[in-house]
Amino acid sequence: MSVTGALARPAQWRRRWLWRKGMGLLLPALVRLATLASVAALVLLLVVVARDGLGRLSPDFLTEYPSRFASRAGFRSAFLGSLWVMGFTALFSVPVGIGAAIYLEEFASRNWFTRIIETNINNLAGVPSIVYGLLGLTIFVRAMALGPSILAGSLTLALLVLPIIIVAAREGLRSVPYSIREASLALGATRWQTVWHQVLPPAMPTILTGVILALSRAIGETAPLITIGALVFIAFDPRGPMDSFTVMPLQIFEWLSRPQARFHEVAAAGIIVLLLVLLAMNAVAIALRYWFERRRLW
Amino acid sequence: MMARPQPASAQRGALFRRGRGGLLRRARELPILASLLGCALVSILTTVGIVVVLVQETVGFFRAVSPWEFLTDTRWTPLFVEKHFGIAPLISATFLIAALALAVAVPLGLGAAIYLSEYASDRVRSLVKPVLELLAGIPTVVYGYFAISFIAPDVVQRLFGSDTVFNALSASLAMALLLVPMVSSLSDDAMRAVPGSLREAAYALGSSRWEVATKVVVPAALSGIVAACLLTFARAAGETVIAYLAAGGQPNLTWNPLEGMQTMAAYIAQVSIGDTPRGTLEYKTIFAVGLTLFLATLLFNVASQWLLARFREVYE
Numbered sequence: 001m002s003v004t005g006a007l008a009r010p011a012q013w014r015r016r017w018l019w020r021k022g023m024g025l026l027l028p029a030l031v032r033l034a035t036l037a038s039v040a041a042l043v044l045l046l047v048v049v050a051r052d053g054l055g056r057l058s059p060d061f062l063t064e065y066p067s068r069f070a071s072r073a074g075f076r077s078a079f080l081g082s083l084w085v086m087g088f089t090a091l092f093s094v095p096v097g098i099g100a101a102i103y104l105e106e107f108a109s110r111n112w113f114t115r116i117i118e119t120n121i122n123n124l125a126g127v128p129s130i131v132y133g134l135l136g137l138t139i140f141v142r143a144m145a146l147g148p149s150i151l152a153g154s155l156t157l158a159l160l161v162l163p164i165i166i167v168a169a170r171e172g173l174r175s176v177p178y179s180i181r182e183a184s185l186a187l188g189a190t191r192w193q194t195v196w197h198q199v200l201p202p203a204m205p206t207i208l209t210g211v212i213l214a215l216s217r218a219i220g221e222t223a224p225l226i227t228i229g230a231l232v233f234i235a236f237d238p239r240g241p242m243d244s245f246t247v248m249p250l251q252i253f254e255w256l257s258r259p260q261a262r263f264h265e266v267a268a269a270g271i272i273v274l275l276l277v278l279l280a281m282n283a284v285a286i287a288l289r290y291w292f293e294r295r296r297l298w
Numbered sequence: 299m300m301a302r303p304q305p306a307s308a309q310r311g312a313l314f315r316r317g318r319g320g321l322l323r324r325a326r327e328l329p330i331l332a333s334l335l336g337c338a339l340v341s342i343l344t345t346v347g348i349v350v351v352l353v354q355e356t357v358g359f360f361r362a363v364s365p366w367e368f369l370t371d372t373r374w375t376p377l378f379v380e381k382h383f384g385i386a387p388l389i390s391a392t393f394l395i396a397a398l399a400l401a402v403a404v405p406l407g408l409g410a411a412i413y414l415s416e417y418a419s420d421r422v423r424s425l426v427k428p429v430l431e432l433l434a435g436i437p438t439v440v441y442g443y444f445a446i447s448f449i450a451p452d453v454v455q456r457l458f459g460s461d462t463v464f465n466a467l468s469a470s471l472a473m474a475l476l477l478v479p480m481v482s483s484l485s486d487d488a489m490r491a492v493p494g495s496l497r498e499a500a501y502a503l504g505s506s507r508w509e510v511a512t513k514v515v516v517p518a519a520l521s522g523i524v525a526a527c528l529l530t531f532a533r534a535a536g537e538t539v540i541a542y543l544a545a546g547g548q549p550n551l552t553w554n555p556l557e558g559m560q561t562m563a564a565y566i567a568q569v570s571i572g573d574t575p576r577g578t579l580e581y582k583t584i585f586a587v588g589l590t591l592f593l594a595t596l597l598f599n600v601a602s603q604w605l606l607a608r609f610r611e612v613y614e
Contacts, residue, residue: 020506020509023506023508023509024506024507024508026508027412027508027511027512028413028417028507028508030409031409031410031412031413031416031417032413032417033409034405034406034407034408034409034410034413035409035410035413035414035418035426037406038406038407038410038430038433038475038478038479038482039426039429039430041433041475041478042429042432042433042475044448045436045440045441045444045475048444048447048448049440049443049444052447095337096337096340097337098337099333099334099336099337099338100334100337100338100340100341102334102337103331103334103335103337103338104338107331107334107335108338116342117338117339117341117342119603120341120342120345121341122599122603123345123596123599123600123603124341124344124345126529126532126533126595126596126598126599126602127348127536127592127595127596128532128533128535128536128537128538128563128591128592128595129536129538130536130538130563130566130567130588130591131348131352131536131588131591131592132348133566133570134348134351134352134566134584134585134588135344135347135348135351137570138351138355139347139351142576159340159344162340162341162344163341166341190324190327191324191327192327192330192331213435216435217435219437220435220436220437220438220439220440221437222437222438222439222538222539223438223538223539223563223567226538226567226570226571227566227567227570227584228570229570229573231570231571249437249439249539252439252440252443253439253442253539253543256439256442256443256446256543257543264443264446264447267443268443268447271439271440271443274437274440275436275440278435278436278437282432282435
């Protein structure tokens with residue numbers, strides 16, 4: 001190594017040292033900032049909603065029907081509609097989703113057929129929700145002649161959330177140690193007895209969390225219900241699955257598409273109710289999880 | 299929604315077939331097995347249904363409109379007297395809004411993911427992660443509301459001097475908020491899958507913390523991160539409510555994000571709200587647009603899965 005080289009090195013080292021120190025300060029600051037900005041955005045969103053909506057929130061808001069006048073518009077039919085749609089969506093999607101997960105995780109052998117089903121579920125999870133709306137419009141609303149009813153809306157949403165439930169249920173089943181199955185089979189239980197009595201119970205917390213996640217996705221969906229033609233003025237309580245309906249996000253959407261600022265305040269009040277319902281659902285998920293964890297067997 | 303390829307354990311189903319029980323008992327369980335298979339087939343039926351429905355109506359549409367006009371005309375005015383059926387304005391708007399949303403969401407989401415996986419203490423992590431997941435669980439109509447009542451008037455119009463409340467940039471910014479948790483959670487998973495031994499090796503060679511993060515962890519997780527971005531892009535392209543409420547309702551072939559424009563999904567929503575009679579050409583347009591949207595998002599989803607499968611780093 002030449003003399004000049006040796007003399008030049010300390011300067012290079014210094015530059016290098018400065019660069020490394022500088023980046024060591026800069027990068028953590030940047031990533032902290034990014035995280036902070038994301039959390040701040042959520043806070044800002046909630047503040048704006050509260051600013052516009054809190055003043056409009058009252059017991060009347062929940063008991064009144066929608067109206068042409070912003071001052072009288074209420075959330076009653078949308079709230080009840082959401083409950084109806086949620087119930088039927090769960091009724092259709094939960095058994096089918098868990099059944100599909102049990103089949104794929106416990107019974108299916110590894111072959112091309114199983115791989116097709118798995119790839120297909122992954123792809124379905126990425127299909128835009130409005131495309132499900134087009135499916136629901138053609139099959140449920142028109143071909144099966146259900147009209148834009150609670151039943152048609154629930155079936156559409158059930159198909160939409162099915163991949164979420166299947167993925168969560170499979171995760172839950174997979175977390176059960178394999179030795180439990182072997183022990184059960186060794187004691188003479190059949191495959192179904194093993195699944196039903198040994199595998200399913202400990203997998204339930206994960207499955208239920210997934211179900212609630214899926215239902216909170218369904219309760220917030222707007223686009224597929226617009227497409228099946230559910231965006232109508234509803235000023236009565238739904239009485240059965242064949243009634244036409246509106247749901248909370250759809251009613252909020254309808255208020256937002258009006259130009260008057262007063263209706264945007266009503267929409268903000270609706271958003272507060274919707275977010276509270278979602279928060280309650282998440283709280284139930286956490287509580288269920290906790291309750292099941294305590295009774296864990298291993 | 300996070301679709302990830304599920305590597306089902308290879309031996310599980312096979313081992314399970316050895317389950318015992320008398321012949322009679324096993325035969326009695328056949329109906330159960332059949333109904334479980336039926337549940338799994340629902341997903342196949344859904345896909346077949348989507349494809350058949352979209353293709354069927356699209357074929358009807360292309361009987362009246364030449365595919366050449368659909369792909370090359372630069373105007374989309376099926377609801378006007380003078381009808382043009384060029385999908386270009388809808389596609390350009392869809393891609394512009396999604397790309398801008400990603401341009402904001404990816405740096406933020408990736409930054410948050412690096413922070414959560416490499417810097418944050420367990421306590422901070424257990425606080426921040428649920429908050430980000432909460433952000434992901436908020437219905438899109440809420441973001442639509444945020445776009446038109448805050449982002450458009452108070453941010454975009456004030457900072458960029460946009461002439462109209464309804465512009466693509468407001469929609470993109472609102473959409474970005476929706477996408478940040480998706481990017482961060484998927485990237486965080488990918489980075490945490492990088493084994494600790496790789497980090498320890500880098501530290502042992504004298505790396506500092508940021509060097510481990512940017513030169514070891516991020517490159518090792520790159521396929522997962524890019525796959526996350528592709529999935530997120532597909533989600534943004536298919537987003538309806540935000541684009542409908544915030545971006546205005548006019549098809550507009552422009553690259554200026556301060557103008558109003560209409561995405562493919564927003565067009566489908568617009569026609570659905572208008573209650574167009576069945577069988578008309580206008581009715582069929584939503585299926586042609588829907589098929590285009592379906593194929594575009596499918597392309598991104600498949601690319602994302604291919605990337606994960608092809609470049610999966612297997613350690614041990």
